[in-house]
Amino acid sequence: MQKSMRRYAPLFVLPALVCFTIAFLIPMIAGVTLSFFKFTTVLDGTFVGVENYKLAFINNEFATSLWFNVRFTIISVITINIGAFTLAMLLTRGLRGTNTFRTIFFMPNLIGGIVLGWIWQLIINGFLLPKGVTIVTDPKYGFWGLVVLMNWQNIGYMMVIYIAGIQNIPTELIEAARIDGAGNRTMLANVILPSIAPSITICTFLTLTSGFRLFDQNLALTAGDPGKQTEMLALNIFNTFYRRTGFEGVGQAKAVIFTILVALIALTQLTISRSREEEA
C-alpha cells in the first residue's frame, strides 16, 4: 500500500506543503536570520550580530510592554477561569434554560478582535466620559478595559470546556461521595476539581497563550495609548516593524524573543499533560 501511495506523493503532499513553505517555512527561516541583520526591505541586510537583541532592550519600551502583558495575562487567566468554572457548575445542575444560557455565554467568542475592541471602547468610554476622562487618559483604564474585554470574549469558551469536563465525571463517583457524606465543599475540592484537572490545564494554557498573543483587541481598544503604556508585546512588535523605519531588525529580534516565550509556555503545557497521561 505504501508503495502505491508513494507514486502519488506529489498529489497528496505538494498542495499543502508548497503553501506551508511559502507562508511559514521561508518566512520563519528568513525571520530568524534577519534578526541578526540590519535591513529595511529584507534583501538589503547587513550582518550586525546580536545588536538587534541589545537594541530591543536599550529603552524600557519592550520591557514595559512585557511587564504590562504579564500582569494583564495573569489577572485574565485567573478571572476567566474562575468565571468560566462557576458558570459551568451552574449550567450542569439541570436548571431550566441551561441551553439558552450556554448559547448566550459562548456568543462573544465568535466575534472578531477588532469588532470586540470597538464595542468595548464605546462602553468603557460611556462610563468614563461623565468623569471627564476617556480610556486613553490613564493606562489603568486601558488595562482594566482589556481585562474586561478578554473576560467577555473568553469566559464562554472556557465554560464549554469545563462543562464537557464536568459532564465526564462518572455519576457513580458523585453518588458514592454523597453517600459517604461529602458536603458541597468537600465534593468540590476532593471530587470535582481533581476529576477535571485536564480541563483546568487546557483552559489555563489556552487563556495564557491568547493573553500573550492578543493583538486585534489591543489595537482597536487603546492602540497602545496613552504613549505606548497599554501596548502589549504583539502590538509593540508590530509598531517596531511598521512605525519606525530602520528598526525592522529590532522588530524581528523582538519577535524571536516573543516566539521563544510562547513556545516555552506551550512546552510546559505539553510536559504537564504528558506526565498526567503517564500517571493515569
Place this chain on the structure above:
Amino acid sequence: MKPVRKYRTSDTVLFILLLICAALFLAPMLIVLMNSFKSKFFISSEPFKLPTAETFTGRENYLEGARKIKFLNAFGYSLFITVFSVIGISLATSMLGWYLTRVKSTFTTIVYYLLVFSMIVPFQMVMFTMSKTANMLGLDNPVGILVLYVGFGAGLGTFMFSGFIKTIPLSLEEAAMIDGATAPQTFFLIVYPMLKSTAITVAILNAMWVWNDYLLPYLTIGIEYKTIPVAIQYLRGGYGAVDMGAMMAMLVLAMIPIILFYLVMQKHIIRGVIAGAVKG
C-alpha cells in the same frame, strides 16, 4: 450531573443569577445596536440612552458607513476568502494528513513535526518576512492570499485529520488497493467520506479564524482589498475623531453574519471548538 432532581428554592436564586449574567453578556451587543440608530453626535456622550426623537437617525449611519468603507465589497472579499480558504485547507490538509499517517519515512516525520511546530509560533514572528514573500510572489490579491491561508492553516488541519485517520483501521484501504484502486481513488472514495466529522471541525475552526482575521489581510492586501475587519479598523482613519455613527452601524453589520452562522451551526461550532482546544 443528575438529570432528574427535586426542585429547590436555591434553584430560583441561581436562575436569577444566571439571568443577570446573560443580560451582562448580551448588553454590549445590544448597546451597539441601539447606538447604531442614533446620530453620531449623541453616541460617545450618552451611549446608554435610548434614541429619542431628537437623536434617532434611522438608517443614515448604515448608509454613511457602508459608503465610507464600501461595506458590500468588504463583505464580498471576506466571504470569498473565507469560503475558498476553508475549502482549500480542508482538501489540502486531509490529503496531507492521510499521506503523513499512512506512509512512514524520515520525510513524513519531519514534515509532521514542522507542521506541529508552526502551530505554536505566533504570527508576529513571520508577519514581516511573510508579507514581503507574498509581495514578491505576487500573492497580494484575494486569490493569492488563499495560498497563505492554506499555508498557515496547514498545521492545525493536518494535525486534526491525521489524529483521526490514526483511529481508522487500515484494512478497508488495503482491501480497496488490492482490488486495484489507485491511491487517489482510495482516498476520495473510501477515506474522505469517513473524515466528515473532522472535516466539519476543521472547517468551522478555520472559518472563524479567517473571517475574523485582521493582520494577515491588512499586511498583504489591505490597501486595495479590505476585508470586514480591515475596513472597520480603517474607519479610525489617521487622525481626528472617528465617526461613531458609521462605526456602530458597521459593527452591527459585521456581527450579524457571525451570529446567524452561530445560531444555525451552534452544535457543530461548540463541538468543533472543544475538539480544537483539546487537540490543539
